[in-house]
Amino acid sequence: MDKNIAIDSSLRTVEWKDNKVVMIEQTKLPNELIFVEYDDFNQVANAIKTLIVRGAPAIGVSGAFGLGLAALQSKATTKEELLSDLEDARKILFATRPTAVNLGWGLEKIMNVAKTGETAEQIREIVISTAKKMAEEDIQINKAMGKNGAILFDNNDTIMTHCNAGALATVAYGTALGVIRATRESGKNVKVIATETRPIQQGSRLTAFELKHDGFDVSLVPDTAVGYSMANGLVNKVVVGADRIVKTGHVFNKIGTYQVATMAKQHGIPFYVAAPLSTIDLKTKAEDVIIEMRKGSEVTGIGDKKTAPDDIGVINPAFDMTPPELISGIITEKGVATAPYEKSIPKLFEANN
Numbered sequence: 001m002d003k004n005i006a007i008d009s010s011l012r013t014v015e016w017k018d019n020k021v022v023m024i025e026q027t028k029l030p031n032e033l034i035f036v037e038y039d040d041f042n043q044v045a046n047a048i049k050t051l052i053v054r055g056a057p058a059i060g061v062s063g064a065f066g067l068g069l070a071a072l073q074s075k076a077t078t079k080e081e082l083l084s085d086l087e088d089a090r091k092i093l094f095a096t097r098p099t100a101v102n103l104g105w106g107l108e109k110i111m112n113v114a115k116t117g118e119t120a121e122q123i124r125e126i127v128i129s130t131a132k133k134m135a136e137e138d139i140q141i142n143k144a145m146g147k148n149g150a151i152l153f154d155n156n157d158t159i160m161t162h163c164n165a166g167a168l169a170t171v172a173y174g175t176a177l178g179v180i181r182a183t184r185e186s187g188k189n190v191k192v193i194a195t196e197t198r199p200i201q202q203g204s205r206l207t208a209f210e211l212k213h214d215g216f217d218v219s220l221v222p223d224t225a226v227g228y229s230m231a232n233g234l235v236n237k238v239v240v241g242a243d244r245i246v247k248t249g250h251v252f253n254k255i256g257t258y259q260v261a262t263m264a265k266q267h268g269i270p271f272y273v274a275a276p277l278s279t280i281d282l283k284t285k286a287e288d289v290i291i292e293m294r295k296g297s298e299v300t301g302i303g304d305k306k307t308a309p310d311d312i313g314v315i316n317p318a319f320d321m322t323p324p325e326l327i328s329g330i331i332t333e334k335g336v337a338t339a340p341y342e343k344s345i346p347k348l349f350e351a352n353n
């Protein structure tokens with residue numbers, strides 16, 4: 001196993017190699033990373049559930065790869081038997097995390113394409129090749145999103161981001177961090193402020209880590225210093241990723257995003273969201289989106305160190321909802337949607353055809 005992998009925008013967080021799924025796992029904080037290999041879709045489901053792989057686009061592709069493994073694991077010899085085994089695997093993979101829409105999107109895409117195969121062998125081949133294509137497309141989509149977003153940022157901007165929407169939350173390059181990377185590639189000099197992102201610190205473990213490896217000027221702030229940073233002129237734009245966006249423009253993203261957006265509005269700082277069309281859910285209403293609740297021990301301690309007393313209640317939502325009136329624009333691979341989102345979001349899909 002390789003250790004201390006250098007993280008940059010071209011490193012792949014999840015890959016299909018020799019009929020196995022290869023992922024990056026962070027082992028010893030802050031900077032020991034290893035590749036882990038899986039040949040069983042249940043291991044992929046566990047990796048999604050335990051956040052070995054995380055971030056909406058990366059778990060969408062991981063789900064698709066999980067079905068690739070399930071197709072290889074199945075002993076089915078007929079189309080019907082194989083589709084039934086794939087459906088069993090789909091349910092297990094889907095049950096891992098409820099908020100990011102990309103997981104359901106990736107699984108559905110593979111199930112639909114599987115049904116077009118005529119024999120079990122054809123289905124195996126088509127499932128694996130489609131999943132690999134989805135991973136390739138994820139990178140191209142992020143690059144297109146980056147280009148569309150880069151024009152919104154200026155030379156010498158200091159950009160705040162929350163959680164990790166970078167190469168470690170996608171197959172490579174990143175969504176929000178893809179926009180930041182593309183801004184720099186377009187010749188503008190930008191600095192980044194990364195929020196720590198309690199309770200499990202994706203901001204310090206992942207965002208600050210990968211930006212430092214990519215040579216950015218990055219500073220880490222505790223989540224509690226977002227207001228301070230904005231009130232004192234330390235930030236002049238914000239860009240975050242998303243786990244689900246509904247057609248009214250309500251954005252579901254890592255817990256704390258709503259606070260960052262509210263503070264940005266208070267200080268007149270543009271607040272952008274960068275996400276691929278696969279993160280947009282045109283079917284579900286904002287009030288019906290399920291927010292994942294995670295275990296209390298993430299909050300009652302930091303890492304393995306317990307900091308809170310026993311026998312207290314804990315509320316630990318993994319995501320929150322930012323309403324459209326706080327959002328200056330939603331950056332996608334097909335362009336930037338602005339208010340009123342009910343009109344601009346469907347237009348992005350028309351442009352997709």
Ligand SMILES: CSC[C@@H](O)[C@@H](O)C(=O)COP(=O)(O)O
Pocket residue numbers: 051054055056057162163164165166169170175202240241242243253254318
């Ligand atoms: C690019 S995914 C959207 C991100 O902004 C973010 O919310 C995220 O990394 C997802 O959270 P996580 O719980 O780590 O999977």
